[in-house]
Amino acid sequence: MAVWFTDTHELKTFLVDEGHGVKGLSELNIKTLPELFIQPPEKRFDVRKVLHNESIPIIDMSNSEDPEVIKMICDAAEKWGFFQVVNHGVPVKVLDDVKDATKRFFSLPANEKKSYLFKKSPTKNVRLVTSFIPEVDKVFEWKDYLSCFYVSDDEAFAFWPPVCRDQLLKYMKESEPLIKRLLQVLITRLNISKLDETNEPLLMGSRRMNLNYYPSCPNPELTVGVGSHSDVSTLTVLLQDETGGLYVRKHDTDNWVHVLPIKGSLTINIGDALQIMSNGRYKSIEHHVIANKHENRVSVPIFVNPRPSDIIGPLPGLIERGENALYKHVLYSDYVKHFYRKSHNGKDTIDFSKKVGRTWLKVEDNLIIEIDNLDPRTHQYW
Numbered sequence: 131m132a133v134w135f136t137d138t139h140e141l142k143t144f145l146v147d148e149g150h151g152v153k154g155l156s157e158l159n160i161k162t163l164p165e166l167f168i169q170p171p172e173k174r175f176d177v178r179k180v181l182h183n184e185s186i187p188i189i190d191m192s193n194s195e196d197p198e199v200i201k202m203i204c205d206a207a208e209k210w211g212f213f214q215v216v217n218h219g220v221p222v223k224v225l226d227d228v229k230d231a232t233k234r235f236f237s238l239p240a241n242e243k244k245s246y247l248f249k250k251s252p253t254k255n256v257r258l259v260t261s262f263i264p265e266v267d268k269v270f271e272w273k274d275y276l277s278c279f280y281v282s283d284d285e286a287f288a289f290w291p292p293v294c295r296d297q298l299l300k301y302m303k304e305s306e307p308l309i310k311r312l313l314q315v316l317i318t319r320l321n322i323s324k325l326d327e328t329n330e331p332l333l334m335g336s337r338r339m340n341l342n343y344y345p346s347c348p349n350p351e352l353t354v355g356v357g358s359h360s361d362v363s364t365l366t367v368l369l370q371d372e373t374g375g376l377y378v379r380k381h382d383t384d385n386w387v388h389v390l391p392i393k394g395s396l397t398i399n400i401g402d403a404l405q406i407m408s409n410g411r412y413k414s415i416e417h418h419v420i421a422n423k424h425e426n427r428v429s430v431p432i433f434v435n436p437r438p439s440d441i442i443g444p445l446p447g448l449i450e451r452g453e454n455a456l457y458k459h460v461l462y463s464d465y466v467k468h469f470y471r472k473s474h475n476g477k478d479t480i481d482f483s484k485k486v487g488r489t490w491l492k493v494e495d496n497l498i499i500e501i502d503n504l505d506p507r508t509h510q511y512w
């Protein structure tokens with residue numbers, strides 16, 4: 131325990147309730163990491179597992195109609211679940227402004243930031259958090275984040291912090307054509323010809339933007355910035371600064387690949403919702419962020435999601451073509467709530483949706499149906 135705090139309760143009060151966050155702790159110039167942040171050895175980063183000569187695909191989107199580019203995107207989503215895009219159409223100035231806006235928000239005095247804590251915030255849609263879920267995490271992660279769920283421009287004007295609101299909205303609007311293009315490309319390989327009003331809400335009906343702040347850390351080797359997890363989104367568009375520190379699991383191995391910061395690029399990753407909808411074809415891959423001894427790092431993911439009220443499951447076209455459904459149908463908000471009930475732990479969220487064998491229900495003498503296809507809202511089968 132650092133000398134400033136007599137016990138963990140006092141430290142948590144400082145971090146969580148008073149709005150200082152990990153950034154406030156880092157600024158006390160503590161020389162050793164408080165026990166609260168010391169991860170068990172199996173959750174710490176193991177440098178021996180890094181593949182230094184490999185990188186996730188880097189895809190130039192200047193001609194995104196090119197069949198070669200289309201193939202690269204779909205192959206990357208299948209094999210890596212992660213890729214970087216350059217010449218993606220979002221102006222570099224917009225990206226730089228978002229990074230500045232993020233730093234501006236976290237530079238506010240704790241007293242001002244405090245009004246965005248969940249307990250104080252007048253809306254559920256904006257919340258400032260330390261670690262991942264401080265009420266649940268036994269060991270804290272070395273990260274603060276502001277999470278903004280987009281409902282409408284009016285709602286954002288009313289509730290998002292004025293020091294960063296305009297830049298965030300601009301980033302969200304400017305990235306929309308890229309998101310649509312990527313989804314259009316990805317669904318083509320799933321034999322859906324067009325992104326249109328019939329499937330757009332399911333694939334991109336809601337968006338959440340997080341502003342992540344990872345302050346410098348006295349003992350980065352003992353803790354994590356973000357523990358290993360997969361995103362619950364359809365896909366995530368991630369802006370990172372020049373610091374580096376994001377590592378991605380190489381699919382089906384115990385090795386990690388660093389996502390090199392490339393000025394002006396965006397990192398795209400497939401989330402659990404698209405892994406489920408594509409019946410496992412596209413991969414939602416584990417990733418984590420290490421803490422850094424000398425640098426403060428910011429990143430800004432846009433999580434592109436189904437709507438909370440959507441039922442997600444393998445797309446009907448895939449099952450009609452004879453694929454065995456690997457996942458059952460679940461209400462998306464139940465899936466997200468499940469994610470928010472436990473600390474980061476690799477890819478375990480998706481177990482919530484896994485089929486654990488078939489369950490059959492005899493409806494009439496000559497009619498037996500699979501009850502995994504139960505609509506949790508209406509309790510009707512289809």
Ligand SMILES: CC(C)(COP(=O)(O)OP(=O)(O)OC[C@H]1O[C@@H](n2cnc3c(N)ncnc32)[C@H](O)[C@@H]1OP(=O)(O)O)[C@@H](O)C(=O)NCCC(=O)NCCSC(=O)/C=C/c1ccc(O)c(O)c1
Pocket residue numbers: 254257259261262263275277279336337338340356359361362363401433435436437438462463464466467470471
């Ligand atoms: C999130 C929900 C379920 C919220 O539902 P709603 O009923 O409006 O709000 P609520 O009553 O405040 O929350 C319901 C529960 O979720 C928890 N929760 C909701 N948002 C958060 C949050 N930002 N942080 C922690 N807990 C949360 C609440 O504590 C509630 O828990 P419980 O009391 O039911 O146990 C709803 O808006 C939804 O379904 N949204 C879908 C779109 C969406 O948000 N998708 C998630 C993409 S986010 C994503 O992919 C990754 C996020 C992430 C965050 C931190 C990291 O460190 C990290 O690595 C990753």
Ligand SMILES: O=C(O)CCC(=O)C(=O)O
Pocket residue numbers: 340342356361368370376417419428429431
């Ligand atoms: O900071 C990063 O580079 C990644 C953050 C992340 O994985 C997340 O917020 O879900």
Ligand SMILES: [Fe+2]
Pocket residue numbers: 359360361417
């Ligand atoms: Fe993530």
